[in-house]
Amino acid sequence: MNTTQTAGWRSEIDSASQRLAERAGHFLRQTPLWKLPASAFGIDAPGAEIWLKLEHMQVSGSFKARGMMNRLLANEIPPGGVIVASGGNAGIATAAAARALGVPCQVFLPGVSPEAKRARLRALGAEVVVVGELYPDALAACLTRQKESGALLTHAYDQPEVVAGAGTLGREIEQQGGLPDAVLVSVGGGGLIGGLAGWFEKRSRVVALEPEKAPTLFRAREAGEPVDVEVGGIAADSLGARRIGAIAWEITQQQVQDALLLSDESIRAAQHWLWKELKLAVEPAAALPLAALQTGAYRPRAGEKVCLIVCGANVDPATVA
Template sequence: MEQAATRLSEQGRGYVRQTPLWKLPGDALGVTQPGVQVWLKLEQLQASGSFKARGMMNRLLAHPQAAERGVIVASGGNAGIATAGAAQALGVPCEVFLPEISSPAKQARLASLGARVVVGGAAYADALAACLARQKETGALLTHAYDQPEVVAGAGTLGREVEAQGGLPDSVLVSVGGGGLVGGLTAWFERRARVVALEPELAPTLHSARAAGEPVDVDVGGVAADSLGARRIGALAWEITQSHLHDAILLSDADIRAAQLWLWRELKLAVEPAAALPLAALQSGRYRPSEGEQVCLIVCGANVDPATLNA
């Protein structure tokens, strides 16, 4: 983690940003328990619009010679945008494979970054299969959306940054798709803070793995599927979360959507559904902080079509 932080601060400077940490009284966000303080880690302001910039840039910087042949990635959108942005910053060609559920806003963003975009397959797993086949042909550096050591370590620098900015929170609420972010945060905080994994009811990769005792394939769908659409939790995240994760909670699409719209109406934060899960956990009562708790919400991404916030 420290190596990733050093690499990003020295070689990724000007691309990977330090994002703000905003501390608010809990009642400002609808929390009824007395004395709760909510920290909003505004990672949607990160380069590329999501936390993914940290891991993707770390991956490319760790393999500069391999990246000379180009970089290739399969993504629901955010990892692709982050990889394309990092590649553009380093002058590396980039190819991105997306599933058909990826949003038009994310596809447009990728095109603007100069990436070659290939759309096909119903879900992320289909895009990944096509990406792997193509990588064998080209020899490009493969950047995985969530299951490579450099990607997980890069994501974990977010936790390091939270602690440097605000001290150690009591709890950290974080959305989970393939698990790169929850893996990185859990590795950083270990048991020093309670890390709580949040997933949509319609995309329960980690929840299902915990129930089965091992990673398993699940059907995915719902409002956050373009970001949290992995069918199976990543092997690295699974290993890390076995020893240090505090809890895993499922949330309904209705609660996720309500929190997303609340963030826009009340705080003018335009975020994608995946970024709204931590607030949804609080406002729905699925996570109930203790009196006086300092709870950090990871607001992880902003790659959203603004028109969808006018509901």
């Protein structure tokens, strides 16, 4: 489909869901949707519910497995296998999908990627190449190598199959619990929010959350178009894209009203709370939705159903205690 076309994403997501069910049912998991009263989070909103979509329990430890497997299944894989640049999670998901399909995989990582993610990639049989410091450095090297090898390129967030695959997460939430009133989701390059907003459209309020030190969507909205931004901070390994993806930009312009920024301190506090109170060991990117609640950046109304996307768990557990 046209990557600038916002209509038709629900159909694309339905197709992705069917493809994944028929050809990768052994690979992907239906992750739990955990519903708790708002009072469990110290929130005074009578009758409100907080839903945690525990996608960190997905194969490969993040939502990325959906989009990466959909990309591989929707294309013929050449003898050179598949290639991807990633802060870690997209690479791990691509490597896991490639191993399941029995094809070679090469992953380009930036220096900011943690050793836990590199070790996971090697355990999955991927060839790991560390280049530069941030994701754009790894992407540039990956694109050069792809032209030489002819491998199938899997982009971390800016391909239609990847966005549609991520959107199956929204479809699954609706099947499990009905329509939430709001969906709070972290944004890096935008594959996840693109998929979720493409599925929910405006039937649910999709809220974009970014670290103050990696504000790709927020700055794009200020400028009126995608722009390069400096990125860093606690979640740079997962949310370190320097520019919002073209697909996510088009979808969010139509379907997402709110883009909020959160401090590294609030993200770290939420990450520790999730471990201390709920025993959920997740990476910083997965803690932004809770941080939005704890800081009051997002305030649930009485009776509101708010879904927090707990998006990934590729983290050293020792860092969350």
